[in-house]
Amino acid sequence: MSDITIDVKLDCTGMLCPMPVVKTRKAIKGMEVGQVLEMISTDPGSMPDMHAWAKQTQHELLEARDEGENVFRFIIKKTH
Amino acid sequence: MAGENGNGKPHKLALIASRGTLDWAYPPFILASAAAAMDWDVAIFFTFYGLPLLKKDLKATVTPLGNPAMPMKMPFGSESFQKINWPIPNLLMGNIPGFESMATGLMKKMFKNKGVATVAELREACVDMDVQLIGCQMTMDVFGFEKEDFIEEAEVGGAASFLSYAADASISLFI
Numbered sequence: 179m180s181d182i183t184i185d186v187k188l189d190c191t192g193m194l195c196p197m198p199v200v201k202t203r204k205a206i207k208g209m210e211v212g213q214v215l216e217m218i219s220t221d222p223g224s225m226p227d228m229h230a231w232a233k234q235t236q237h238e239l240l241e242a243r244d245e246g247e248n249v250f251r252f253i254i255k256k257t258h
Numbered sequence: 259m260a261g262e263n264g265n266g267k268p269h270k271l272a273l274i275a276s277r278g279t280l281d282w283a284y285p286p287f288i289l290a291s292a293a294a295a296m297d298w299d300v301a302i303f304f305t306f307y308g309l310p311l312l313k314k315d316l317k318a319t320v321t322p323l324g325n326p327a328m329p330m331k332m333p334f335g336s337e338s339f340q341k342i343n344w345p346i347p348n349l350l351m352g353n354i355p356g357f358e359s360m361a362t363g364l365m366k367k368m369f370k371n372k373g374v375a376t377v378a379e380l381r382e383a384c385v386d387m388d389v390q391l392i393g394c395q396m397t398m399d400v401f402g403f404e405k406e407d408f409i410e411e412a413e414v415g416g417a418a419s420f421l422s423y424a425a426d427a428s429i430s431l432f433i
Contacts, residue, residue, distance in 0.1 A: 194373045
């Protein structure tokens with residue numbers, strides 16, 4: 179995944195549901211189509227929630243990784 | 259298109275918020291903000307004791323009285339201390355003056371410590387994402403609320419307005 183360029187970074191550390199998806203939506207709204215967002219969260223619930231969010235919004239979840247020690251990293255491409 | 263319901267239109271979520279205590283204020287605002295974050299159309303219809311959630315000055319409180327399953331935990335001290343569920347009889351809690359404001363303070367503190375957004379923050383997120391916030395005109399009249407008491411984004415409507423919105427909603431919930 180080293181060939182992906184991150185355009186925008188969003189830190190949702192310490193936030194609980196529903197703030198990671200709310201903040202992600204806001205960040206995506208402010209981006210251009212094709213740009214890539216990296217979101218970091220510490221809420222284990224954000225793993226299923228980000229998959230659901232991507233399914234609903236049709237933005238591309240390029241990566242959803244459990245980094246260990248309650249850190250979760252998501253790479254999302256704005257598709258529309 | 260994103261968040262579609264299968265007919266080319268975005269999903270719609272229709273909520274009725276009928277309770278205004280701190281604990282019951284969370285579910286409608288959490289669901290509404292999460293749905294709006296997924297590009298759904300969302301409306302919350304506030305009626306009866308849900309109406310105060312539209313007030314400019316949001317002051318939701320919580321009481322253990324009539325909430326027998328509400329855990330009584332302390333948001334400070336060691337981890338093992340914080341995990342203690344204090345066995346205080348419900349009838350006793352409800353009758354001690356000041357217990358309600360203490361319970362409210364403890365719940366707010368616990369939510370804050372865990373990283374939960376405040377009800378006001380969630381409402382603000384809903385407003386930012388164009389969630390429709392509709393006050394029930396009839397109960398406003400009954401309980402003496404004026405539209406001016408509410409945040410300016412609040413609209414006013416009746417049962418028919420809600421039903422018309424909910425008629426083609428993917429999900430409708432009474433909270």
